[in-house]
Amino acid sequence: MTYPLVVVANRLPVDLSTEPDGSTSWRRSPGGLVSAMEPVMQGAEGAWVGWPGSPGPAPAPFDADGMHLVPIGLSEEEVADFYEGFSNDTLWPLSHDVISPPVYHRHWWDAYRRVNRRFAEAAAAQVAPGGTAWVHDYQLQLVPAMLRELRPDVRIGYFHHIPFPPLELFAQLPWRTQVIHGLLGADLIGFQRSGDASNFLRVTRRWTDLAVRGGTVSMPDGRSIRVGSFPISIDSRRFDELARSPWLRARAAEIRADLGDPEVLLLGVDRLDYTKGIRHRIKAVGELFDEGRLDVPGAAFVQVASPSRENVEAYQQLREEVEVLVGRINGEHGRIGSQPIHYLHHSYPPEEMVALYSAADVMLVTSLRDGMNLVAKEFVAACVDDRGVLVLSEFTGAADELSGALLVNPHDIDGLKSAIERAVTMAPREVRSRMRRLRRRVLTDDVAKWSTGFLEALAGTAVQPAFARDA
Ligand code: G6P
Numbered sequence: 001m002t003y004p005l006v007v008v009a010n011r012l013p014v015d016l017s018t019e020p021d022g023s024t025s026w027r028r029s030p031g032g033l034v035s036a037m038e039p040v041m042q043g044a045e046g047a048w049v050g051w052p053g054s055p056g057p058a059p060a061p062f063d064a065d066g067m068h069l070v071p072i073g074l075s076e077e078e079v080a081d082f083y084e085g086f087s088n089d090t091l092w093p094l095s096h097d098v099i100s101p102p103v104y105h106r107h108w109w110d111a112y113r114r115v116n117r118r119f120a121e122a123a124a125a126q127v128a129p130g131g132t133a134w135v136h137d138y139q140l141q142l143v144p145a146m147l148r149e150l151r152p153d154v155r156i157g158y159f160h161h162i163p164f165p166p167l168e169l170f171a172q173l174p175w176r177t178q179v180i181h182g183l184l185g186a187d188l189i190g191f192q193r194s195g196d197a198s199n200f201l202r203v204t205r206r207w208t209d210l211a212v213r214g215g216t217v218s219m220p221d222g223r224s225i226r227v228g229s230f231p232i233s234i235d236s237r238r239f240d241e242l243a244r245s246p247w248l249r250a251r252a253a254e255i256r257a258d259l260g261d262p263e264v265l266l267l268g269v270d271r272l273d274y275t276k277g278i279r280h281r282i283k284a285v286g287e288l289f290d291e292g293r294l295d296v297p298g299a300a301f302v303q304v305a306s307p308s309r310e311n312v313e314a315y316q317q318l319r320e321e322v323e324v325l326v327g328r329i330n331g332e333h334g335r336i337g338s339q340p341i342h343y344l345h346h347s348y349p350p351e352e353m354v355a356l357y358s359a360a361d362v363m364l365v366t367s368l369r370d371g372m373n374l375v376a377k378e379f380v381a382a383c384v385d386d387r388g389v390l391v392l393s394e395f396t397g398a399a400d401e402l403s404g405a406l407l408v409n410p411h412d413i414d415g416l417k418s419a420i421e422r423a424v425t426m427a428p429r430e431v432r433s434r435m436r437r438l439r440r441r442v443l444t445d446d447v448a449k450w451s452t453g454f455l456e457a458l459a460g461t462a463v464q465p466a467f468a469r470d471a
Contacts, residue, residue: 089314370395
């Protein structure tokens with residue numbers, strides 16, 4: 001059986017996890033891509049091609065939650081070279097302002113090409129004649145061109161969930177031209193922000209001979225490729241409805257009570273990633289406690305840092321630094337029964353996240369660079385009683401859309417401290433009016449609107465001339 005719509009992403013929406021007794025179970029995968037795409041695919045007749053999150057041979061395809069899931073197997077060596085290496089130690093830091101230095105290894109690149117081909121072959125086998133393939137994110141930038149070679153009849157869309165680096169940084173990548181040509185296999189290339197789309201068009205102009213006019217790249221075979229921005233969102237109604245449910249409100253009250261009913265509850269929720277500015281945020285909060293501008297037990301800060309990419313050295317180092325910092329602040333300001341920072345190195349189901357969002361007064365999103373940041377949007381969607389202030393980094397895609405947030409430069413620790421203090425002391429009227437503005441935006445521009453917009457733009461791209469001639 002083949003499918004009219006096939007999503008191709010590095011991860012499946014569920015991870016195969018092995019319990020200590022050897023039994024296996026499927027759990028929700030981490031990250032913004034999966035939370036955005038899951039509701040889109042649940043309503044579509046489609047297949048999802050992706051990796052189940054641990055090394056080993058691929059389990060057989062299966063159906064779950066109204067989706068047909070097609071697992072791709074990665075060996076241990078491929079996990080090390082393709083996933084931890086090229087994807088997350090080369091492309092990820094390169095795309096996030098080289099916050100951590102990118103590492104360039106030729107054997108990682110070989111694995112990247114090999115694994116991208118495997119994904120392209122699996123997608124080619126799933127998509128119906130004349131169907132649509134929607135390829136996602138930086139781990140699979142060669143798939144569009146590889147898939148086009150195998151299936152010229154298929155309409156191919158590509159969406160880049162993370163920032164696209166400026167030319168001056170992308171220039172470092174030894175395989176920059178191959179990556180550009182990989183992406184140009186698509187009919188439509190979508191980015192989070194118009195700045196990302198311009199960066200891509202600039203590198204295409206610089207490292208290819210192709211004609212680039214406005215947001216269109218013309219290929220020698222007559223194809224025109226559209227490049228544009230499509231800011232991603234969340235299933236806002238789901239978060240809104242969950243936050244209104246009585247049991248969740250009760251859970252939110254319970255969380256506050258367990259924290260000793262502080263007057264102010266500050267919250268941070270991130271994958272434990274150096275792009276998220278977690279250290280900057282903790283430093284700022286710590287100094288506010290040092291200076292008595294926040295006090296225990298009047299204020300509490302909950303930081304959820306879900307485990308991520310734990311075999312990559314930069315992530316191990318970050319974990320150490322964060323934990324030392326939290327330990328110092330709690331050691332200095334904690335008392336028996338109450339401490340300033342509640343650091344949770346776990347991931348939680350969406351229901352518990354909504355309870356935390358509902359319980360919080362101030363949400364701190366201080367990324368040093370972030371494609372969009374869906375946590376900011378989830379918080380807003382969960383603030384059903386218009387209570388809650390969002391402190392948001394200028395370096396997120398979300399900052400382009402979410403006027404109503406208090407925008408901050410996370411590198412400016414004093415500015416960050418002032419913004420946190422302002423959020424904590426903001427008059428209820430201003431809190432309400434800002435949150436209403438934010439909610440209007442997040443509830444209107446939801447993920448269904450995003451995916452429809454992308455797929456309609458893709459459907460509007462011309463039928464491939466080369467294939468039209470053959471057909
Ligand atoms: C970001 C990326 C996704 C990725 C997710 C989780 O949201 O854009 O492509 O899946 O992080 O990271 P992981 O390495 O665990 O898949």
